Amino acid sequence: MRHSIPILEICTLSGIRNSDIVVERFASYLKRHKNIHSPHRHNFYHMVFFTKGAGFHSIDFNKFSVEPYQIYFMVPGQVHSWDFEGEVDGYVVNFTAEFFQSFLLRTDYLESFSFFNGIAEDGVINLNESLKEPVQDLFEDLIAESDAENSLQNDIMKVILLRLFLMIKQQNLKKEIFHQPNYTLLRNFQKLIEKHYTELRLPKEYADLLFVTPNHLNSLCKAVTGMQAGELIRNRILLEAKRLLVSQDMSITEISNELNFNDNSYFTKFFKKQIGITPEEFRRNIAERTNN
Numbered sequence: 001m002r003h004s005i006p007i008l009e010i011c012t013l014s015g016i017r018n019s020d021i022v023v024e025r026f027a028s029y030l031k032r033h034k035n036i037h038s039p040h041r042h043n044f045y046h047m048v049f050f051t052k053g054a055g056f057h058s059i060d061f062n063k064f065s066v067e068p069y070q071i072y073f074m075v076p077g078q079v080h081s082w083d084f085e086g087e088v089d090g091y092v093v094n095f096t097a098e099f100f101q102s103f104l105l106r107t108d109y110l111e112s113f114s115f116f117n118g119i120a121e122d123g124v125i126n127l128n129e130s131l132k133e134p135v136q137d138l139f140e141d142l143i144a145e146s147d148a149e150n151s152l153q154n155d156i157m158k159v160i161l162l163r164l165f166l167m168i169k170q171q172n173l174k175k176e177i178f179h180q181p182n183y184t185l186l187r188n189f190q191k192l193i194e195k196h197y198t199e200l201r202l203p204k205e206y207a208d209l210l211f212v213t214p215n216h217l218n219s220l221c222k223a224v225t226g227m228q229a230g231e232l233i234r235n236r237i238l239l240e241a242k243r244l245l246v247s248q249d250m251s252i253t254e255i256s257n258e259l260n261f262n263d264n265s266y267f268t269k270f271f272k273k274q275i276g277i278t279p280e281e282f283r284r285n286i287a288e289r290t291n292n
Contacts, residue, residue: 005079005246006040010094020099021157023146026050026090039081039246039286044096045116046074049139053088057081059120061242069132071168073115073123079243091139093161103158113165114172117190128171138164182220185210189217189229197236198260203229238274241267245283252279 011019013033026048030036039058048057049071057064057072059080064072066084074080076097101107110116115123127135138160145156192206200206206229207214214229221229237259244255256267271279 005243008036008040008042010042010044010096013094020096021146021154022092022094023142023157024092025143026088026092029092030088037082037084039079041077041079041243042074042094043076044094045076045099045110046072046080047093048072048090049092049135050088050090051136052090053084054086055082055084055088058083059123060239062120064120064124067126069127069135071115071125071127071135073113073125075116075118075123078118078120079246091143093139093142095161099154100158103155110165111187113169115168117187118194125168125171131167131171135164135167138167182224185212185220186224189221190232193233193236197233197240198258201233201237203233206233234270234274238271241271241279242282245279246286248283248287255279 010022013022049069050066051068053066053068055066057066057080059072059074060078066082066088100110106112115125117123141160142157145153145160188210189206192200192209196206203217204214207217210217217229221227221232225232227235241255241259244250244258250258252268253264256264259267261267261270268278271277271282275282277285
């Protein structure tokens with residue numbers, strides 16, 4: 001698979017070949033990496049906690065206004081960019097998918113947190129007033145521990161991160177409880193979409209894999225997300241199309257083939273029906289915004 005968007009590796013950002021975690025104050029991070037404002041992906045989990053600043057942060061082509069005491073959670077593969085206004089500061093934490101695997105019996109534990117589900121809107125958290133100081137204290141603990149040199153350093157940082165995740169989950173608990181009876185089924189559906197979106201396009205195909213009826217799957221998706229199952233599938237295809245269109249490395253025909261469309265015209269019709277413009281127009285718009 002060819003990737004048209006730069007993919008940053010954690011060792012590139014940390015300068016350490018075998019690093020599994022990077023913790024840094026965001027202002028110094030930006031100074032060291034002045035070329036990461038334009039669209040790019042990571043091959044690691046990425047967290048940014050803003051304590052100061054304004055402007056915009058785009059994740060998978062969803063634009064969010066930057067505010068103090070706001071946390072962004074991103075999973076590997078998501079495309080993001082930012083356009084800040086004035087002085088910006090806070091904290092950044094990058095860690096690999098393997099960072100927690102030797103520490104937790106459940107290797108999929110991170111997936112139990114809704115903000116790590118890969119959906120841009122769910123990964124942007126505005127902290128309640130009561131959490132602002134405790135969360136910032138935890139980030140300060142991470143900074144202090146990242147500067148320490150002891151054999152337990154990584155395990156201590158894992159504990160701090162898990163405490164942070166659980167505090168954020170606690171804030172969102174009411175929303176997650178509302179969806180709890182069907183949350184597992186929905187997450188399994190989303191995982192299947194992620195794995196098969198280029199080959200399976202019909203809700204019935206996913207319903208068969210989940211051992212439920214298409215009507216039940218549609219009802220669940222509508223109740224929890226406000227969208228039908230088919231729309232969730234189409235949105236994932238559309239997201240990957242947008243990601244591949246961001247730069248000029250692949251032609252429209254190559255992208256069409258990558259996404260398993262029968263021909264270029266069918267892909268163009270699909271894309272235009274979803275967002276109202278052709279792939280070429282979308283690519284032009286993105287290029288103009290990036291260059292301005």
